Amino acid sequence: MFQIRTDLAVEAREIYNEGKEQEVPGVEVEREEQEDYTITRIKILNELGQQKLNKKVGSYVTIESPSLKRADQDLKDNISKVLAKELKAIIAPNKHKKALIVGLGNRNVTPDALGPKVVEKVLVTRHFFQAYNKTEDESMANVSAISPGVMGLTGIETGEIIKGIVEKTNPDIVIAVDALASRNMRHISSTIQISDTGISPGSGVGNKRKPISAEYLGVPVIAVGIPTVVDAATLINDTIGLIIGEMKNQTEEGQEFYSLLEGLSSKDKYSLIKEVLTPYMDNVMVTPKEVDDLINDLSQVVSNGINISVHPGIDLKDVNRYLN
């Protein structure tokens, strides 16, 4: 059966909640409205919630800012600070003094290059700690960063590469940055999701790979992601849903026609999707034309947020200082 593809917990919740009154069982939600942005904190508390939302037990913080997609520097700086604040709350930088920043995705595919572009702007310091045999610094954390590339180009699962590096460099925490797929175009380039559950590469597209998670790596893994694409099959499925809904509004229950609409099985839907996307099927992405500008802007927002959050004594202004 066809499965809606979304990497966003806020969307997974919407899907479940559609037409329901009460909250998803096993899930706690808290919203904070600000002028420029909204923060939604979703806690998946147990197996039940995990199964309902098809997301692992843990915390999912979503920062939504519709104007982020064409933000001026003030808004971008502001969102960097918000991101840093939320990250700090999860990372506890005074506990985790050694961080490995991982940029996931393929640098050669514009909408997938968020991770590698963030890593290019991250303030790495580990080699200085090594060179001077330092273990601590009051203002700077011990930070390393890597963009391992994608399995199609390396032949190696990204999780394996990272685990190998983690075992050699022993970070206290891993922060993995990735471009996400959302269900809804509204979330593209306007939403940042932070979670403490790690990442399952390509999980959304249904193939089972080694997760980039605390269980597998042996250290906490914080995932930071921004939706840059919508999965085409999901987009089409939702379109079909909309039109059927539209028609239902124009008829009364009980009518033969109504039951026909009801009866349009997911198998029919799937064959429609297939017909539209052949020969590429599961491998088609939907993305805005200006995606390169969006990625450049957002990689700056995210890297600044990370730089501020991991280094105890550094603020937005310092970042630029140190970076040069």
Next chain:
Amino acid sequence: MFQIRTDLAVEAREIYNEGKEQEVPGVEVEREEQEDYTITRIKILNELGQQKLNKKVGSYVTIESPSLKRADQDLKDNISKVLAKELKAIIAPNKHKKALIVGLGNRNVTPDALGPKVVEKVLVTRHFFQAYNKTEDESMANVSAISPGVMGLTGIETGEIIKGIVEKTNPDIVIAVDALASRNMRHISSTIQISDTGISPGSGVGNKRKPISAEYLGVPVIAVGIPTVVDAATLINDTIGLIIGEMKNQTEEGQEFYSLLEGLSSKDKYSLIKEVLTPYMDNVMVTPKEVDDLINDLSQVVSNGINISVHPGIDLKDVNRYLN
């Protein structure tokens, strides 16, 4: 009213022909089937054909090769030769000894980078002709090439830039290479269209700009294009069409329900499309995830085809020779 977006004449014809017996009036079509590829030659003969297909009067040659999207070197070389043969038939290289190759599109957006990537691989010779005050060479044509960039980055219409260069360098012919939008995913990266009608930048997306055409530039313009994206609004519109068709099959004419389906106005469709694509709407593209590999392969196929076709005394083997 919503308009289906396609840059391919073969698709424009399909759209018109749907459910019709006879050929489009004012249009001549000829097909040539080969083992690895099919060539369709569409001639739009007059105003009537132009209006029916919403494409300018002229010739449109389409080379379709479904396996091109994962071709081995033999097939790619073969298609390069086919492209060269078709180009030669239009260009008449012995008549047009000075060619300007133009790479349209934005090099920073993977699916839009076909033109700039082709230009990088084109064998340019004009500076040698200038340096040695040569006007003719029996084996080589006088070739120059440029990737002007996109209006959003230059502030100048691409047509104006090219016209300025044409007036300074006086080529006999302009060959403009561009990534296209097709209606159907099946054509992505498997179809090459050659036309003698030039290109209207972004015409498909409904904004009127200066065309890159013989009328405007004063020299013949050959357009070579490969579809790399499907316009998202078109994809959704077709999906709606498919599902309505599906339902019609399940009811009989005359039924109230049938008329309801009939009655689903294009306005309704458009508002559905809008609902799905907001806030990006007209600026969303649908493209395969492996688009970067596809573009790299195809830019080689096209540049080789152009190199062979413009230089009288050069074949596929020589191309590699001269290029280094």
Next chain:
Amino acid sequence: MFQIRTDLAVEAREIYNEGKEQEVPGVEVEREEQEDYTITRIKILNELGQQKLNKKVGSYVTIESPSLKRADQDLKDNISKVLAKELKAIIAPNKHKKALIVGLGNRNVTPDALGPKVVEKVLVTRHFFQAYNKTEDESMANVSAISPGVMGLTGIETGEIIKGIVEKTNPDIVIAVDALASRNMRHISSTIQISDTGISPGSGVGNKRKPISAEYLGVPVIAVGIPTVVDAATLINDTIGLIIGEMKNQTEEGQEFYSLLEGLSSKDKYSLIKEVLTPYMDNVMVTPKEVDDLINDLSQVVSNGINISVHPGIDLKDVNRYLN
């Protein structure tokens, strides 16, 4: 005879002045010392000065800031403002309301990519003026920008491309940004030269091409450049000079040996240079390993400087605003 390669007027003057008391005839010089930088204003007044310095009659403003090569954001912002101030003094933005920014050089060769990288960050507005049929705006100038590429890839002289575009778009002024060659490593990435004399592509390497100048383009041309390489032949020649000088210090005039040193003809020097650089000879550049970081930083400094200087109502803060 071998000729020292430098694009910097300050170095041309040093070369002439070596061991001389008085200023170069036909040349006026003025220096302004600041904490973070020094500005040298060289005016070549007449034919005599032009011949002595081998630079065209006109103004050459040089901003030198040794710490620019590893500057923090404050210094970079400061130098952007200094650059803007000096540019404004030459451009007179209220007189020149339409500017074309030209990025010279090859984007694929790291130390030559300064121009194209600056153009990517320039705030272009011309297409908006066109779209809204506006001729004036109190805060914004009418700005377009282009990176034409290098002759080896286009087959067209850069000057011809730009002239063609100028004739189509009628700017009031052209600002051409280019990576320069300096004689001295000290100037690499720490010096910005502004001149009102335009640019002669590859002039330094002794081939005569169409200049990018007011005479040729018909509008004022301001050149903005930063040295990113030293010509290898020049570096070797200077090394030879240094060692000969060194030896002279260790002997007395009149000695046979001294005359031998004197006698070491430029022909000998040239054959030495040749021996060292064969088989690449005139085409070898000397550049710091970290050149990519330097170029990225400096392209931001220059683009901000240009953005502030051409747009009457825009300051450094606004730049970031408008750019997104």
Next chain:
Amino acid sequence: MFQIRTDLAVEAREIYNEGKEQEVPGVEVEREEQEDYTITRIKILNELGQQKLNKKVGSYVTIESPSLKRADQDLKDNISKVLAKELKAIIAPNKHKKALIVGLGNRNVTPDALGPKVVEKVLVTRHFFQAYNKTEDESMANVSAISPGVMGLTGIETGEIIKGIVEKTNPDIVIAVDALASRNMRHISSTIQISDTGISPGSGVGNKRKPISAEYLGVPVIAVGIPTVVDAATLINDTIGLIIGEMKNQTEEGQEFYSLLEGLSSKDKYSLIKEVLTPYMDNVMVTPKEVDDLINDLSQVVSNGINISVHPGIDLKDVNRYLN
């Protein structure tokens, strides 16, 4: 004292041999002359040879082809086959069925991007072996590939990253590709060195880092390198040597002047080099302007050579087949 920088064993030998009759003690040399290329096989047999040449005990195979720097496709294919043959002789692909290809260097610095560019063109298969739980294939080897980036961007020693990956993926052999520094411009882009001694990152520039070697990684390491730069300090030092030699030829021994030349201590030389290269000193590279084209061509030559050598049943033609 100043040390000549070269990564080539053939140059290290020249340095030692200058003006000597007999071969370097502890070193065996064998030359094979062909029409298009020369192969030099240097075996460093023991401690003595190691110390004389300042290169580790082991085999160094050098393929020199002066015309490689502007080769046509035939020569490039030919050199790929020669490289493959020499690699096979060292790798013994039937013994080593699992290979990890490592691309060293910084992809953002043109002359340092050879390794990453080769890795992009390597035929990786490991993920297929994993997916189908295959351990063997008669025509294909189990190949993975990675470009770890440089320590300045990752904060991690490249050796550590690779060791981590080796421990996770257990290859039988590592092939590390890197851009080299040669002493002599003649070797730039015309020489391929293969060695079984691994690589010491930045060893040439005198900082001690973890080597990428069999001792450290626990599996054989084959290094494949091509010189793309000359170290500027070395170039200057050689220039000084040449001019002193030149002068010696013009005087007789015993003369006071002659002894002065003799007396020019390496300390003087060093201070001269310093004077020329300040403020960049040890971090300056000398490279041809067309280095980007050279790197693109050579990365193809090397990747094809590797692809043929590691996969038992694959020849040059197949490579292109499989790659697409």
